[in-house]
Amino acid sequence: MSNQNSKNYFSSDFKLGILGGGQLGKMLLYETRKFDIQTKVLEASKDAPCRIACxxxxxGDLMNFDDVYNFGKKVDVLTIEIENVNLAALEKLEQEGLKVYPPTKTLKTIQNKAKQKLFYVDNDLPTAEFSRFAYASEIEDSIENGGLEFPFVWKAAQFGYDGQGVKVVRNFDDLKGLPEGECIAEEMVPFKNELAVIVVRNPSGEVVTYPVVEMEFHPEANQVEYVICPARIDAKVAAKATEIALKVSEKMKHIGILAVEMFQTKDDQILINEVAPRPHNSGHYSIEASYTNQFEQHIRAILDLPxxxxxxxxxxxxxxxxxAxxxxxxxxxxxxxxxxxxxxxxxxxxxxxxxRPFRKMGHVTIVNKDIALARIIAQQVKETIKVISK
Amino acid sequence: MSNQNSKNYFSSDFKLGILGGGQLGKMLLYETRKFDIQTKVLEASKDAPCRIACxxxxxGDLMNFDDVYNFGKKVDVLTIEIENVNLAALEKLEQEGLKVYPPTKTLKTIQNKAKQKLFYVDNDLPTAEFSRFAYASEIEDSIENGGLEFPFVWKAAQFGYDGQGVKVVRNFDDLKGLPEGECIAEEMVPFKNELAVIVVRNPSGEVVTYPVVEMEFHPEANQVEYVICPARIDAKVAAKATEIALKVSEKMKHIGILAVEMFQTKDDQILINEVAPRPHNSGHYSIEASYTNQFEQHIRAILDLPxxxxxxxxxxxxxxxxxAxxxxxxxxxxxxxxxxxxxxxxxxxxxxxxxRPFRKMGHVTIVNKDIALARIIAQQVKETIKVISK
Known part of the structure; x- marks a missing residue:
C-alpha cells in the first residue's frame, strides 16, 4: 500500500461502510473514533445500537440486493458485523473494484454450514463427521436406512445465530418441529474443552493470532459460562489449535478477523467447530485485556494498516x-x-x-494479573448480577 | 444511595447532561455506552466532536444563563467537560435540587485563578507565591514600587486554556500587549519535575487516587512532551504529592475527577500549580494502562457508583x-x-x-510492561508522526 493511500483513511473523504447495526458494529464504531474514520452503517432497524455511533x-434490508449494492457504492471499504447479507450484491461490488472485507468468497463458504463443513473436508482440516441433507425430513429416512445414528447434532445450514438453528437430537421425538430446509447432522463429539483462536490478516498478507481462549461450560446446563484468556491448557494443545486456526485462515484467504471455534477432544485431538469472519464473542475480553483489542485489530486489518x-x-x-x-x-x-x-x-x-430468557443483553469482563483470582471474581460476578424485568 | 436509585441509572428514564461537546466530552460519552446511560450534550458548535456520540x-451557549438553565432542567445529573460555563445557572439548578458534579462551589473556586490561589493560601496548601491584580496595567506600577520583581509568570484570572492566558514575563517589554482584566503574577518556581495526581470522589464519600504521573519537558522548548505513569520519582516524593492532592480534594469537597498539577522543586518541595475538576490530559494514559480509565471513573463517581x-x-x-x-x-x-x-x-x-501550529489534534498512548522500553518507543512516536497540512 502506498503512503498516499494510507493517508486517505485519516481524511474526511474516506468512508468505511458497515453492513449491520448491532452491538458488534457499535463496538467496532468506537474504534473508528480513535482513528477518526468516517463511517456509514446499513441496518433494517431504526433503533439499532449503531444509530448514535456512526x-x-x-x-435498509441487508438481504436485499439493491439496498446493499447502493450502500456499497457510497463507501471506500465495506465490512460486515453479521454474516447474513446479500452476497450477490457484495460480489458485484467486488467485481466493480470495491474493497469488501471479509471477501465475498469467504462469506459464501461460511454463510452455509454445509458448505463450511465441506470446505474443511476439501482442505484436509479436522472437523467432526457429518451428513448433509437438502431437507430436514430426509433425516428420518437416513436413520431408518441405517445411514445415521442417534445422538447427533442437527444444524440448520443457514441463518443460525446465537444458539438458534442448533439442536441435539437423541431420538425421533427430538426431530419433531425442526424447521424444513437444508441442514447437517453432525457427530456428537465428547470434548473436554471448547477453544477458540482469533486469526487476523490484512490484504498485505500480515497475519497475527490471539492467544487460545477456553470456553468454560456450566457442568449441568451445557451453556458457555466463561471465556478465559489464556486457556488453561497444555502448551502443545494450544500450539496445535493455533496451527489449525492459521491453516483455516490461510486456506480461506480471509481478510480481517476470523474467529475459529474448536473442540479439544478427550484424546487431545482438535476439531474445528465453526468460524466467524468478524469480531466475535470469544474476543470481547480483548477490550480490557489485550494490547490491541479485536475491534481495533479488525479496522487495522481491513484498512491494510500494520x-x-x-x-x-x-x-x-x-x-x-x-x-434470566x-x-x-x-x-x-x-x-x-x-x-x-x-x-x-x-x-x-x-x-x-x-x-427475555437467555437473550444476550451484555457482557462483563474481569481482568487481573492472576488468572485464578480473575476466575474467582468472575464467578462472583456471575452469581451476583441478574438480568430481570420490572 | 438506595438500590432503587442506582437501578435508575441503567434505565431509559435517566438522563446524564454534559456541558460542552469537545473531545473530553466525546471520550466521556464512549464510557456512558458501556453502561448504556442516556446522554444529552449542550454545546455552541454544531460540528463539535460529541455530536455523533450522544x-x-x-x-446553546455555555455562558448563557437561559441556555444552561433550560438544559439542566431536562437532565437528572449534570456534569461538565470544560470549566467555562454559566455558574449562576448551575447554582440555581443546584438550589432546585439538581445533582451538579463538580459542584458549583468547586467550579467557582477554580474558574478564577486568583480565587483558586487564595483558596490554597486559606487552606494552608502549598503553592507558589503570587500577587493579584484587578487590571494587568497595575503590574507595572507594582514593579516600579518594588512590590514585584522580574521574572514572574503572568496568568489571566479567567478563561485561560491550553497554554493561553499564561506568559513568562522577564522585562517591561514582555508586559506589552497583555490582555487587560484580572490577573495574577506568580513567582517563577525552579522545579525539577511537574507532577499530577488524579483524585476521584463520589457523593457517598469514597475517594481514590491514581498513581503520580510525571510530565517530561522538552529540554529547550519548555513544552510538555510526555506524560509518564508511574512518575520516575522517589517514593517519598510520590507519597507527599498524593497526600497534598488528597488534601486539596478534601478541602474542595469536589465530586468526580480532580486533576491536581504540582511542581516538585529542586529541594523536593511540592507546590500546587493548578487543578481541573474533570477528566484531564494527564489522565489520558489511563484508557490503555489502567484497570479503570479516568472517563469511566468520572461516570462512576458522579452517579455515586462504587x-x-x-x-x-x-x-x-x-x-x-x-x-507542526x-x-x-x-x-x-x-x-x-x-x-x-x-x-x-x-x-x-x-x-x-x-x-495550525501547536493546536492539540490528538494524543498517542504507548503501553508496555517495561517503562524504560515504553519511553524509548514514545520517543520514536514523537520523532516519527507529524501533524501537517496538505
Missing amino acids: DEFII LGSTESKVAGIMVNLVG EGYTGNVVYENMEDILKLEGVTPHIYGKKQT | DEFII LGSTESKVAGIMVNLVG EGYTGNVVYENMEDILKLEGVTPHIYGKKQT
Missing part, C-alpha cells in the same frame, strides 16, 4: 449477560453496584430495552 | 499530537502507519479538520 445511518500486538496485558475472563429465566419485559440489571465493587470488573450493557 | 445534541481500581495493568506514556510549526490548513497525519508498527501504540485522533 456518521451516517442508512435504513497489525497491532495480540498479547495480553493481564489475564481476562468474559461472562455473558443473558436474560422467568423474566420477560423492561430490563433491570439487579446488583450492578455490587459487581462494580469487585476488582477489575467492567460491564458492557448493550442497551436492549426488553429482556 | 443521544441528544442541543445547540469507584474502580486506579492501578495500572502496565506502564503508560502519553504523547500529545500538536500541529509552519503548517496551517487541512490536516494530514504523516507517518501514521509507521507508528502503528511499533509495540503497544494507540493513536487517538480528535477529528479536527484544520491544523
Whole structure:
C-alpha cells in the first residue's frame, strides 16, 4: 500500500461502510473514533445500537440486493458485523473494484454450514463427521436406512445465530418441529474443552493470532459460562489449535478477523467447530485485556494498516449477560453496584430495552494479573448480577 | 444511595447532561455506552466532536444563563467537560435540587485563578507565591514600587486554556500587549519535575487516587512532551504529592475527577500549580494502562457508583499530537502507519479538520510492561508522526 493511500483513511473523504447495526458494529464504531474514520452503517432497524455511533445511518434490508449494492457504492471499504447479507450484491461490488472485507468468497463458504463443513473436508482440516441433507425430513429416512445414528447434532445450514438453528437430537421425538430446509447432522463429539483462536490478516498478507481462549461450560446446563484468556491448557494443545486456526485462515484467504471455534477432544485431538469472519464473542475480553483489542485489530486489518500486538496485558475472563429465566419485559440489571465493587470488573450493557430468557443483553469482563483470582471474581460476578424485568 | 436509585441509572428514564461537546466530552460519552446511560450534550458548535456520540445534541451557549438553565432542567445529573460555563445557572439548578458534579462551589473556586490561589493560601496548601491584580496595567506600577520583581509568570484570572492566558514575563517589554482584566503574577518556581495526581470522589464519600504521573519537558522548548505513569520519582516524593492532592480534594469537597498539577522543586518541595475538576490530559494514559480509565471513573463517581481500581495493568506514556510549526490548513497525519508498527501504540485522533501550529489534534498512548522500553518507543512516536497540512 502506498503512503498516499494510507493517508486517505485519516481524511474526511474516506468512508468505511458497515453492513449491520448491532452491538458488534457499535463496538467496532468506537474504534473508528480513535482513528477518526468516517463511517456509514446499513441496518433494517431504526433503533439499532449503531444509530448514535456512526456518521451516517442508512435504513435498509441487508438481504436485499439493491439496498446493499447502493450502500456499497457510497463507501471506500465495506465490512460486515453479521454474516447474513446479500452476497450477490457484495460480489458485484467486488467485481466493480470495491474493497469488501471479509471477501465475498469467504462469506459464501461460511454463510452455509454445509458448505463450511465441506470446505474443511476439501482442505484436509479436522472437523467432526457429518451428513448433509437438502431437507430436514430426509433425516428420518437416513436413520431408518441405517445411514445415521442417534445422538447427533442437527444444524440448520443457514441463518443460525446465537444458539438458534442448533439442536441435539437423541431420538425421533427430538426431530419433531425442526424447521424444513437444508441442514447437517453432525457427530456428537465428547470434548473436554471448547477453544477458540482469533486469526487476523490484512490484504498485505500480515497475519497475527490471539492467544487460545477456553470456553468454560456450566457442568449441568451445557451453556458457555466463561471465556478465559489464556486457556488453561497444555502448551502443545494450544500450539496445535493455533496451527489449525492459521491453516483455516490461510486456506480461506480471509481478510480481517476470523474467529475459529474448536473442540479439544478427550484424546487431545482438535476439531474445528465453526468460524466467524468478524469480531466475535470469544474476543470481547480483548477490550480490557489485550494490547490491541479485536475491534481495533479488525479496522487495522481491513484498512491494510500494520497489525497491532495480540498479547495480553493481564489475564481476562468474559461472562455473558443473558436474560434470566422467568423474566420477560423492561430490563433491570439487579446488583450492578455490587459487581462494580469487585476488582477489575467492567460491564458492557448493550442497551436492549426488553429482556427475555437467555437473550444476550451484555457482557462483563474481569481482568487481573492472576488468572485464578480473575476466575474467582468472575464467578462472583456471575452469581451476583441478574438480568430481570420490572 | 438506595438500590432503587442506582437501578435508575441503567434505565431509559435517566438522563446524564454534559456541558460542552469537545473531545473530553466525546471520550466521556464512549464510557456512558458501556453502561448504556442516556446522554444529552449542550454545546455552541454544531460540528463539535460529541455530536455523533450522544443521544441528544442541543445547540446553546455555555455562558448563557437561559441556555444552561433550560438544559439542566431536562437532565437528572449534570456534569461538565470544560470549566467555562454559566455558574449562576448551575447554582440555581443546584438550589432546585439538581445533582451538579463538580459542584458549583468547586467550579467557582477554580474558574478564577486568583480565587483558586487564595483558596490554597486559606487552606494552608502549598503553592507558589503570587500577587493579584484587578487590571494587568497595575503590574507595572507594582514593579516600579518594588512590590514585584522580574521574572514572574503572568496568568489571566479567567478563561485561560491550553497554554493561553499564561506568559513568562522577564522585562517591561514582555508586559506589552497583555490582555487587560484580572490577573495574577506568580513567582517563577525552579522545579525539577511537574507532577499530577488524579483524585476521584463520589457523593457517598469514597475517594481514590491514581498513581503520580510525571510530565517530561522538552529540554529547550519548555513544552510538555510526555506524560509518564508511574512518575520516575522517589517514593517519598510520590507519597507527599498524593497526600497534598488528597488534601486539596478534601478541602474542595469536589465530586468526580480532580486533576491536581504540582511542581516538585529542586529541594523536593511540592507546590500546587493548578487543578481541573474533570477528566484531564494527564489522565489520558489511563484508557490503555489502567484497570479503570479516568472517563469511566468520572461516570462512576458522579452517579455515586462504587469507584474502580486506579492501578495500572502496565506502564503508560502519553504523547500529545500538536500541529507542526509552519503548517496551517487541512490536516494530514504523516507517518501514521509507521507508528502503528511499533509495540503497544494507540493513536487517538480528535477529528479536527484544520491544523495550525501547536493546536492539540490528538494524543498517542504507548503501553508496555517495561517503562524504560515504553519511553524509548514514545520517543520514536514523537520523532516519527507529524501533524501537517496538505
